[in-house]
Amino acid sequence: MKFNTKLILPIFIIGIMLFSGVGFLYTSNADENLPETDVNDFEIVDFKNKTFIKTDQGYRYKNIDLEFSPEELDNVDVILDTLNFDGKIYLSVNESVPSKISRLPFAGNLIGASYDDETSRKFDIPLKDCADANETKIIKLIGGNESKNRITQDGNCYVLEGNMDLVIERFILEVLEWKN
DSSP states (O other): OOOOGGGHHHHHHHHHHHHHHHHHHHHHHHHHTSOOOOGGGSEEEEETTEEEEEOSSSEEETTEEESSOHHHHHTSEEEOSOOOOOSOEEEEESSOOOGGGGGSTTGGGEEEEESSHHHHHHHTOOBOOGGGTTTSEEEEEEESOTTOOEEEEETTEEEEEESHHHHHHHHHHHHHHHHO
């Protein structure tokens, strides 16, 4: 019997598909044998009418992981009238955007901008500051001065100032409370 070379590729593909299926079945059965993580395995922390779960990585509040403790987050001064994040929102920064900003529930609506003319030109992004926040919503991030960790509001402009990781996590808490 003569071997047909045209069958090599189809046989190879069928073999890969069979082994993939067997591998999938094996790994799905292995996952069922893993111990489930139970919420009762973690410490519950009640702080100012909010329930946090202390995890190995920090704290969890409403399925959002936080690095800072509730006590540390409470040290951020917050002066807000209202929170409204419907539609597009400009995130006005000077140089870089902290990665924690992506955890905001409305992060998909954020548009990059800068309140610094040089940064605006360098990255070819719009120049937006609180003076532009009439109908437009702006979140302005001012990092650097960690002795002033605060969140303030001027109309449709929300100013986050100080240790950006800490202040953004506190802002996330405020937004989560606003959404409910």
